[in-house]
Amino acid sequence: MKRMTMINFMKGSVMKIHRLSRAYRCLSAEGGVRVFSSASGPRVCVVGGGPAGFYTAQQLLKARQDAIVDIYERLPVPFGLVRFGVAPDHPEVKNVINTFTQTAQHERCSFYGNVNVGKDVTIEELRRAYHAVVLSYGAEGNRSMKIPGEDLSGVFSAKDFVGWYNGLPSNKELCPDLSSETAVILGQGNVALDVARILLSPVDMLKETDITQNSLAVLAGSNVRRVLVVGRRGPLQIACTIKEVREMVNLPNTGADMLPSDFEGIAEALKDLPRPRKRLTELMMKAVKEGRDDKDQKCWGFRFFRSPVEVIAGADGRTATGIRLALNKLEGSGEGTRAVPTGQLEDLECGLIISSIGYKSFPIDPTVPFDPRRAIVPNAMGRVQDTTGLYCSGWVKRGPTGVIATTMNDSFDTARVLVQDMEAGEVDLSVNKPGAQAITALLRTRGVRTVLFPQWEKINAEEEKRGKSLGKPREKLLDVDEMLKIAWS
């Protein structure tokens, strides 16, 4: 691997040799060793090494044969939610990593991990060093239910629960108590179904995935037998998609526990639905009809028309023992269908509550505009509002919805807009920009050491090695210090 990189490095220098004299001037000022020059090529900085960052980089490299693209990532490891979000039993989704790896290894692309943008380096500093900066830092927070009892023990956000089973370093200590028989998940998106499936899947199936060993051990001792996935609106508004519902239906030894009353009037509405919604609804109705078998040891079910109002505490006042739900009726139609409380309440007994009502982006730096209501960087087609040379893509641009393909398309769009702006002179390419030269020097003075892509590949190799002995594709490292030690070894 090292050799490959070296060869590409040399090829790069041969290609650019005619520009060396100009490049040299800019480089000597920076005191660096890279041979790439910005004499005529745009230097673009991408903040965040998830799908949005990699797809934006891919399109920029393709559209501008002279562009140099550097990706800065907070963690020592790349790929964002493909590594820390996508469920361990969906390895095929993670095939996109092969394309991302090719982008990272592209001769005009560099990956700098272990750089917390906004803290280690400011956006202003990046904007000074690059012709353009693209924000692709995703959505690392979660929406809060804003109900009493949300902080009780036994209540988790799906973001943290997913981070725990997927080995996100900041969630490694989560250690959820799975001694309760019933778990309630609030929200009915695909993340909710990922969590439900992980809670109900046989451990024998999970142990061959890249789920972390410590979460596997906790799941092996789980008493959870019943998982209810609660939504505020009705079956026709459900946010998850059919593949994920089919996976629930197909779970071994697990039946469906649904309320037929939730589906009143749905059969009549079917014929007017577009095909995707129609098939999804039909599948749910089939599950309602089939119900559960006496042989089924476990069950899952949707509960509709219910909004969380309070987490009920047990005698100790600290532990959740149930959730109080407000019953709703629907008002409006189509996309605008709203849940309105009827005034009736219902209590559900459960010792594990997972709130899966969506992720949320944070502001990265006080100089960058942020829309607190929508929790995104305000933008027009990826151009950040009122800030020349600043762009955004992915969840921080659109909000925290959409599959990888959605993120891909919107990242391609942002890259195209950026290239158009370069061609139209909106982004000034007439001045030389030092790019990574300046930034890595700055980081050095601040005691921040980066993890380059070949160094990530050492972590990758170590994880694959540890996984192999366990019969898994990889065993993720959970500790940032350990990652760094291996990367720099």
Place this chain on the structure above:
Amino acid sequence: MASRMCVQVLARSSLALVCHPGSTRPHLRFLHTAPKLCSQSQQNGSSDSKVLVHFVNQSGVKSSVFVTEGESLLDVVIKKNLDISGFGACEGTLACSTCHLIFEESVYDKLEPIVDEETDMLDLAYGLTKTSRLGCQVTVEHWMDGMTVRVPHEINDQRGKQEAVSSK
């Protein structure tokens, strides 16, 4: 290199099929599920490469290629390095719908029946039509000779809007 075999029918732009001219490393994608990237027989144009398939990409650019029977349309796009942005993100494992293609009705009607799992993914695709299928699930057969498959125009429409803005 792979595109040497392709008959280029350039409807709108002569840039089709050129693979990263400034790049010293061809930006080929690896198909880990079918790791026979650009086999020799392909490049030498062996006689079993004889089914002609026309692809129209997002930008309306048509490329025509001779294909070996038994390959999936995803294999073809990768092997011939056709310029279709983001095609086949999950590498043919029915987990993404980025390999969405639109068929002519007469061809669509004769395709192998679709399974639920393919429809599940297809239902999430952009610009779904009545004759849509996922390219990774359709295998090229002799009778398809001369067919045209299209990538939906969504992204192109979006770009059109942006071009209109920037040309002001």
